[in-house]
Amino acid sequence: MPTAAGATRTDEAIVLSGVRRSYTTASRLNLLSGRRVPTASFEAVRGVDLSVRRGELFALLGTNGAGKTSTVELIEGLARPSAGEIRVLGHDPVAERGRVRFRTGVVLQSSGFPSALTVAEMARLWHGTLTRPLPVDAMLEAVDLAGRADVETNKLSGGERRRLDVALALMADPEVLILDEPTTGLDPESRRTIWGLVTGLVERGSAVLLTTHYLEEAEQLADRIAIMHAGVIAREGTLAEIVADTPSRITFTRPEHLDLARLETPGARVHVTDEIVIETPTLQDTLARVLAWAGDEPLGSLNARVASLEQVFLAVADRPLTNA
Numbered sequence: 001m002p003t004a005a006g007a008t009r010t011d012e013a014i015v016l017s018g019v020r021r022s023y024t025t026a027s028r029l030n031l032l033s034g035r036r037v038p039t040a041s042f043e044a045v046r047g048v049d050l051s052v053r054r055g056e057l058f059a060l061l062g063t064n065g066a067g068k069t070s071t072v073e074l075i076e077g078l079a080r081p082s083a084g085e086i087r088v089l090g091h092d093p094v095a096e097r098g099r100v101r102f103r104t105g106v107v108l109q110s111s112g113f114p115s116a117l118t119v120a121e122m123a124r125l126w127h128g129t130l131t132r133p134l135p136v137d138a139m140l141e142a143v144d145l146a147g148r149a150d151v152e153t154n155k156l157s158g159g160e161r162r163r164l165d166v167a168l169a170l171m172a173d174p175e176v177l178i179l180d181e182p183t184t185g186l187d188p189e190s191r192r193t194i195w196g197l198v199t200g201l202v203e204r205g206s207a208v209l210l211t212t213h214y215l216e217e218a219e220q221l222a223d224r225i226a227i228m229h230a231g232v233i234a235r236e237g238t239l240a241e242i243v244a245d246t247p248s249r250i251t252f253t254r255p256e257h258l259d260l261a262r263l264e265t266p267g268a269r270v271h272v273t274d275e276i277v278i279e280t281p282t283l284q285d286t287l288a289r290v291l292a293w294a295g296d297e298p299l300g301s302l303n304a305r306v307a308s309l310e311q312v313f314l315a316v317a318d319r320p321l322t323n324a
């Protein structure tokens with residue numbers, strides 16, 4: 001999924017500028033102490049800028065409680081930001097909800113279906129509310145629910161409910177699709193089914209915003225990735241851009257017959273325990289030096305690899321909350 005080069009403002013389907021969201025908890029009586037707990041305010045989103053272009057899949061990653069759902073809910077128009085501006089397809093998602101709603105598909109973390117309806121009844125009901133919907137049968141087929149069409153929605157498994165959610169969101173062939181952890185709890189085959197559907201939508205020019213805890217999902221699907229931590233976007237860019245600043249690693253078990261003092265690795269950091277870990281911005285050069293130093297001596301469990309998204313993610317997650 002190549003990203004359109006030189007994207008202009010008109011390519012941007014979702015734009016957030018300086019967005020903040022605070023939650024206020026009302027004062028309450030503590031029954032044990034008999035005292036009132038005062039009103040408190042907590043800022044979950046602390047100045048987020050991001051944009052998602054048409055024909056692009058943007059993955060929003062983050063630690064638990066980072067503020068992903070709080071951000072996604074603002075984009076969906078379920079709440080207003082306490083500061084900043086949001087535009088979806090050029091419109092305010094709260095004030096101009098009517099202009100955005102039918103062009104946007106949403107899969108929330110938890111969904112509810114009327115329990116008395118079967119899968120097919122639910123899908124037909126939803127189909128009737130849409131302007132130019134895709135056919136019900138084709139959508140149920142696409143998410144492998146055709147054989148479950150007559151089952152009541154409350155008898156579906158968690159994974160089947162998730163797939164029904166996705167089918168309903170895609171039925172409108174939306175220009176913007178927002179997926180909040182769509183594949184959590186799904187088996188690998190169902191996950192691949194959903195990946196295929198979402199990829200097809202992006203290829204047809206829709207903008208997709210995906211939150212996920214599966215880093216490989218972001219690695220495989222996303223044109224751009226943002227890592228959120230403690231209410232702010234800590235890293236953002238293509239996968240290559242995100243890992244570029246993080247050093248590569250060479251590891252091997254500590255050799256008995258070699259003198260570590262003779263190992264020269266300029267620009268690299270060497271950590272010595274039972275294992276030697278070398279972090280380097282120049283993997284090829286440092287590896288050549290390590291191999292020359294080792295000569296004929298075999299290095300146990302030798303491993304050399306460029307930085308991974310997981311490494312970057314863990315480094316962000318380790319940051320103190322106040323300095324994120």
Ligand SMILES: Nc1ncnc2c1ncn2[C@@H]1O[C@H](COP(=O)(O)OP(=O)(O)OP(=O)(O)O)[C@@H](O)[C@H]1O
Pocket residue numbers: 023024042044062063064065066067068069070071
């Ligand atoms: N209604 C609420 N009232 C008060 N605080 C809230 C409310 N909803 C969320 N929060 C807090 O806001 C912060 C961000 O929560 P949010 O659900 O947006 O994070 P998240 O990145 O989606 O997390 P996860 O990956 O665990 O789903 C958390 O500290 C959470 O406790």
